[in-house]
Amino acid sequence: MAAAVTRLWRTPPSLLHCRSLHVTLGAQKAKTGTEQIWLTRQQRDPYVKAAHAQNYRCRSAFKLLEIDKEQKILQPGNRVVDCGAAPGAWSQVLVDKVNSLGQDPAVSVGFVLGVDLLHISPLEGAIFLSKCDLTDPATHRKIIALLPCGEADVILSDMAPNASGIRELDHQRLVNMCLSLLDLSDVVLRPGGSFLCKIWDGGESNLIRDKLRQRFQHVKTVKPKASRTESAEIYLLAKSHKNKKSSN
Ligand SMILES: C[S@@+](CC[C@H](N)C(=O)[O-])C[C@H]1O[C@@H](n2cnc3c(N)ncnc32)[C@H](O)[C@@H]1O
Structure with a gap:
């Protein structure tokens, strides 16, 4: 899973926003500081939460x-x-x-x-x-x-x-x-x-x-x-x- 997260981190911010909903946040252990920052940002993002709540495929x-x-x-x-x-x-x-x-x-x-x-x-x-x-x-x-x-x-x-x-x-x-x-x-x-x-x-x-x-x-x-x-x-x-x- 760490490999998948790394791949996402290299994609542009807009893509990160979208792919984020396909990652089960909190389910994996981040291996690097960069990955941890990314996961924390996703978990705190009100648009990510709202997208989950309203069944949108991503925050965009x-x-x-x-x-x-x-x-x-x-x-x-x-x-x-x-x-x-x-x-x-x-x-x-x-x-x-x-x-x-x-x-x-x-x-x-x-x-x-x-x-x-x-x-x-x-x-x-x-x-x-x-x-x-x-x-x-x-x-x-x-x-x-x-x-x-x-x-x-x-x-x-x-x-x-x-x-x-x-x-x-x-x-x-x-x-x-x-x-x-x-x-x-x-x-x-x-x-x-x-x-x-x-x-x-x-x-x-x-x-x-x-x-x-x-x-x-x-x-x-x-x-x-x-x-x-x-x-x-x-x-x-x-x-x-x-x-x-x-x-x-
Ligand atoms: C930010 S995402 C779009 C999110 C989308 N608006 C949504 O709400 O679900 C950008 C998309 O552009 C696509 N893309 C990039 N280059 C493309 C190309 N040359 N032709 C078609 N799609 C492309 C990527 O595959 C990616 O899925």
């Missing part, structure tokens, strides 16, 4: 809930692509917000498509493309084929690569991943649609902001309280996708 659910509460991105009936969806907490939130199970007969029924490099355990109300790389055009073609009318109202990304620990390199890798999602948005996002992506803040953040401004009417940076203050993680929210032809 609260980031999306908070962003949506303040920014009003999600509506019943929306068709949403959840990029970097494993283990599936954002998709759990989405199923409820867009009414993809049709549980509220008074509003439209939405659609949730989650995609990840990793396996994503099934979730009622969502369709998952597991073991798919979102930087690969073949994955984009699969997404288009699965979306109703090949179109999405919202693209969300909580994607994060495994961190090398070299801040600028990790920043650049995540920026490149987001750039490939902009290619996807050019093809599938309806005019008026929204785009939310996580980046680790750094030298290329303004490049992404500029590219978003070319495509969307409104672009802002958000940092939910559930995102740890010591993390470089921020979210870029872009609303009102311009007409596809004028965005290129």
Whole structure:
């Protein structure tokens, strides 16, 4: 188990938050000071506790809930692509917000498509493309084929690569991943649609902001309280996708 904990410690903070719920806290003996600090932080984290209590697959659910509460991105009936969806907490939130199970007969029924490099355990109300790389055009073609009318109202990304620990390199890798999602948005996002992506803040953040401004009417940076203050993680929210032809 110590080996597993070590592996988690090397992953980026955002992933640690997610994987944490798959570790039975307190059940193992930490071997190093670093592992002990990590376990203690997880045990004390109110969002980890709340995720357990509310049956979310990981604490990141609260980031999306908070962003949506303040920014009003999600509506019943929306068709949403959840990029970097494993283990599936954002998709759990989405199923409820867009009414993809049709549980509220008074509003439209939405659609949730989650995609990840990793396996994503099934979730009622969502369709998952597991073991798919979102930087690969073949994955984009699969997404288009699965979306109703090949179109999405919202693209969300909580994607994060495994961190090398070299801040600028990790920043650049995540920026490149987001750039490939902009290619996807050019093809599938309806005019008026929204785009939310996580980046680790750094030298290329303004490049992404500029590219978003070319495509969307409104672009802002958000940092939910559930995102740890010591993390470089921020979210870029872009609303009102311009007409596809004028965005290129
Ligand atoms: C922070 S986790 C996402 C947590 C998710 N939002 C949730 O609430 O459960 C980041 C995810 O991005 C995925 N990821 C990283 N690179 C990817 C890529 N190129 N294509 C697809 N998914 C990727 C990782 O496998 C990981 O599951």
